[in-house]
Amino acid sequence: MDARSLSQMSDAALELDLHAAVGRERTSTVESLAFIGEFDARGLHLPAGYPSMFQYCLSELSLSEDSASKRIRAARAARRCPAVLAALAEGGLHLSAVVLLAPRLTPESEDEQIAAASRRSKTQIELMLPERFPSEGGPTTATPVPFDSIADSHAPGHASTPSTHSKVTPLSSGRYRLETTIEQLGYDDLALSKALLPHTSPWCDAAEVMQQALRMLAAHLLKRASSATAKPRAQLREAKGRHVPAAVRREVWQRDGGRCAFVSESGVRCGSNRLVRLDHIVRFAEGGKSTSEILRRLCGPHDQFEVKRRLGAGSPSGSNASHASGRRTGEPFGWPTNMPRGK
Numbered sequence: 001m002d003a004r005s006l007s008q009m010s011d012a013a014l015e016l017d018l019h020a021a022v023g024r025e026r027t028s029t030v031e032s033l034a035f036i037g038e039f040d041a042r043g044l045h046l047p048a049g050y051p052s053m054f055q056y057c058l059s060e061l062s063l064s065e066d067s068a069s070k071r072i073r074a075a076r077a078a079r080r081c082p083a084v085l086a087a088l089a090e091g092g093l094h095l096s097a098v099v100l101l102a103p104r105l106t107p108e109s110e111d112e113q114i115a116a117a118s119r120r121s122k123t124q125i126e127l128m129l130p131e132r133f134p135s136e137g138g139p140t141t142a143t144p145v146p147f148d149s150i151a152d153s154h155a156p157g158h159a160s161t162p163s164t165h166s167k168v169t170p171l172s173s174g175r176y177r178l179e180t181t182i183e184q185l186g187y188d189d190l191a192l193s194k195a196l197l198p199h200t201s202p203w204c205d206a207a208e209v210m211q212q213a214l215r216m217l218a219a220h221l222l223k224r225a226s227s228a229t230a231k232p233r234a235q236l237r238e239a240k241g242r243h244v245p246a247a248v249r250r251e252v253w254q255r256d257g258g259r260c261a262f263v264s265e266s267g268v269r270c271g272s273n274r275l276v277r278l279d280h281i282v283r284f285a286e287g288g289k290s291t292s293e294i295l296r297r298l299c300g301p302h303d304q305f306e307v308k309r310r311l312g313a314g315s316p317s318g319s320n321a322s323h324a325s326g327r328r329t330g331e332p333f334g335w336p337t338n339m340p341r342g343k
Contacts, residue, residue, distance in 0.1 A: 023091075030089045037075035046305040049268030051260065059268075070099050077102035081110035092118040100125050104133055178210075225276065226253035244278060244290045251292045252278065260299035262306075275300035283310070 006014065036053070039045070045056035057068035077098055078084040084105070087093040093101075097117050105113055116132065117125050166180040182190070193209045222228055227246035260270040279298040282288035298306065 026089055026091060029095065030085050033071060033075045033078055033085065033088070036071055037079045040072065040075060041079060043305070046301055047264060049262060049264030049266070049270050051270050051272035051274065051299045051301045055272075070095055073102045074098040077105050081105045081107055083110050083114055087114050087118065094122075096122040097125055100129060104129075222258075226250055226258060228253075242284060242290070244295065248290060248292050248295065249278070252295045252297060255292065256297040259297065260302055261296040262298055262302040270299060270302055272299040272301075275303075277303060279303060279306065 009017070036057070039056075040053045045051075045053050048056060048060065050056040050059065053072055054068055057063045057072065058065065061068070063071065074084070074088075074095055084093065084098055088095070088098065093114060097120065100122070101113050101117055116128065120128065166178065169177045169179075171177055190206060190209060193213065194206070197209060197212065227249040229246075256276075257271075258273055258276060260272045260276055262270040276297045276299050278295050280288040280290075280294055281296055282294050288294045
């Protein structure tokens, strides 16, 4: 549209066309949410080479972090409660309203929740929700940052919503603000660490404690994942059975850069560094050996995707599926079992 032509329109015509344009935008938003929801439910971001629907939206759909996050949440809410799409199309709800309601929407309560939020602004809904759903602690928000900060759906058909437990805000080059909520145990550990931490300044703050703690944790996890060591011992590059020698683990880690090596048919490499674990390209049950040529690193979502692709849609899930496929299962996801989580 030529913007100059708008200046020639009458006030009445301009108002009519404005309402029509916004209506078309609502219809387009509803349609895109329906497509995102179906695409997400089928887990089609995985064969496309992306570890999450969030990353697919950023890279393939060119959405911003905020736009992708909102649409994924709204799309998953709409799959649980289809009345959401009708309310969006009619203008009763806006996208931000759906995102705020999403954690509390159920098929049994959707009509009531939608009616309560209808025609309300984002601020009004934020004030309304604590009255309707009292909870302990303050509100939590999540701001996507350059890394994948969303606990996204990894399995086809899974309808979890992105995590809303912390907020990371870039302040300047190399500086970030972290806002989060911790329980009493975490606070006690923070206070004790602050008291015991050797430092030259008497004004050691929580940020210094956190940075040192994260540095120690990262070093521990890196050593655990890659078998990194300052003085590696001479070891065989192949071993009998399912055991993977440390030398081989280091070689695979360095070759893959500690990132997921899954490549889609179109040539897109996943590259995620979340929950990466070893995978036998040739299944152990089919003669695959524990050598760097046969091993690769896969992220959690693509690890499970490969299991289902190899064994079929009716395959078991989780660690049982990995075991059934003949692959190494000695690298559990989550918090290391030999790291204390508290006192």
